[in-house]
Amino acid sequence: MGWVLRWVDGKAGVSFCSVLQIEALVKDMQNPETGVRMQNQRVLVTSVPHAMTGGDVLQWIIQRLWISNLEAQNLGNFIVKYGYIYPLQDPKNLILKPDSSLYRFQTPYFWPTQQWPAEDTDYAIYLAKRNIKKKGILEEYEKENYDFLNKKINYKWDFVIMQAKEQYRTGKERNKADRYALDCQEKAYWLVHRSPPGMNNVLDYGLDRVTNPNEVKVNQLSFSCVCTLTVMEQNKRSLLSEKRIVKYSEQFSSNDAIMSGCLPSNPWITDDTQFWDLNAKLVEVPTKMRVERWAFNFSELIRDPKGENLGFWEACEDLKYGDQSKVKEKAEEIYKLFLAPGARRWINIDGKTMDITVKGLRHPHRYVLDAAQTHIYMLMKKDSYARYLKSPIYKEMLAKAIEPQETTKRRQVDSTLPFMRRHLRSSPSPVILRQLEEEEKAREAANTVDITQVMSKLDRRSLLKKELPPK
């Protein structure tokens, strides 16, 4: 039988399909004739059966699947990481050591195949049992988890303690070797599902990772041989996403302050705040970089706070996601600023949308401006954006935009003299900036129309319309 294990994105994420294949492999290992060689493990005076060495397991995998040493090692590591096999001598190190260190199979109840969730309640019961066994001496992270769970599921705590005591007493009904094996099993299970800090936890993204269901859940059982982790086996999907990332990085690399330096100078290095001044939100003349960025992408343009339609867009977003207690005031402000006829920053939306919006503004709620917002967005995207880029306004802006000179030389000389007193200019505090913004807004609001007047006007208009037809 041939095997192919699909590694999602060529990395450590294992899909559900692969987990099934690992399970089939582990079941194959159980065969008394063709399976892995077993030996007994001596623990003090008892002897627990069914232990195997890492080297044996590795050899078995190599012979069974006809793969190389390195790939078998990798596969073995995954089998241990997912909890099908657990190490006996070094339980926190979930790798398959190719020497004589011992491993044992995990009981099927604890296999990850079924994707049964490792619930908090179960973990709490386990910790309580461990507490009893170790007479209160738990490890640091276990103590923390215990206290945390105690607060989280406090209402269940009576049940947790009851069940933990009973399970502990039940465990004593078995013989010593069995008890030892069962304890090891449970401990290994929780080391996989609730790893201590610092331990590599493959289940962080493992089986619950969001993967494409159509791609993965199809049961593919018959393929050609080898399970290889080379680049060629990577999904086409990952190649596509890589291309997109590369394109994005190339496009934005000149804008990235870390990759290609920033003009005039990086404020953190040279204490010169000119960069921040030039790129402040409401600056009159934006820098060249910024203007160029607008040409990349419509969403870049939207995000930039200069511009009218965009101002409306931003205000709508603020309404949607912002503080609900202020909805009424915000809605009124937006109306005064953008929607009322003759408003200072009037936006162009069609009559029907305007009607709906104004009616909705009577009882303002989070999504009252959605229709208008969508309309504006579509309008901007399809129509204005293309025209804007070709328009003389944009070209003018590009020409006017400053390309600030680099001011490195002077400052560097200053900073290299250690005892020179550096003149540190502090940037204006954000509180002051905010005050300035608010004052501006207040000035704009002073020249606008009251909402109720317009409402009554609309009503009168509709009444007139009703009167007209019967005539």
Place this chain on the structure above:
Amino acid sequence: MAREECKALLDALNKTTACYHHLVLTVGGSADTQDLREELQKTRQKARELAVATGARLTVALRDRGLATEERAEFERLWVAFSGCLDLLEADMQRSLTLGAAFPLHAPRRPLVRTGVAGGSSAVAARALSARSLRHEAEGDFDVADLPELEREVLQVGKMIDDMEMKVNVPRWTVQARQAAGAELLSGASAGASSAGGISVQERAGPCDPNKALAATVFSAVLLVAVALALCVAKLS
């Protein structure tokens, strides 16, 4: 008293659930036999009977509107513990169904997983059923015959949980647990314990630890020898 009765039933259910959980852990492993499957069946029957009885009593008590607040709080606590037991039981039954189907014991037999657990579990089952010992009467293909029965029972338990949720409305998060963190370290009765975690008091009821007894005898022997030597020295000098 209704409360004592409920508590006793709940304790029994708790014990049976713990035993059932313990038995399900070994399904599919090297200790999986027809006997184990039979024990599972008997344990879960007992658990279901207890669950039905406890549920009925608790429902009657909680639907009684004339109940004092303190009593009501007590019953709500019992209710939360009861629903925890039921949830655990249902989950374990579901898992034993899946595992039982995945690891059939009848021929042609796929080899079971060699988990290192080899002994018998009849003591556990006897504990669950509060019996001294257990007689195994299972035939060769008990596990196969049992699966549809198990499936039906899983659905029944699920339905029971839903019914009870419908009849009794207990907001779980308002229930205050009586026992604090670390209460499991105190042996003896469970109610009323209050201490911060980490108390390591544990009395040993029953026979002493043989190691400690050995150490005690050795120490006393050495002490006697020392005393004898001292006397000899005193006599000689």
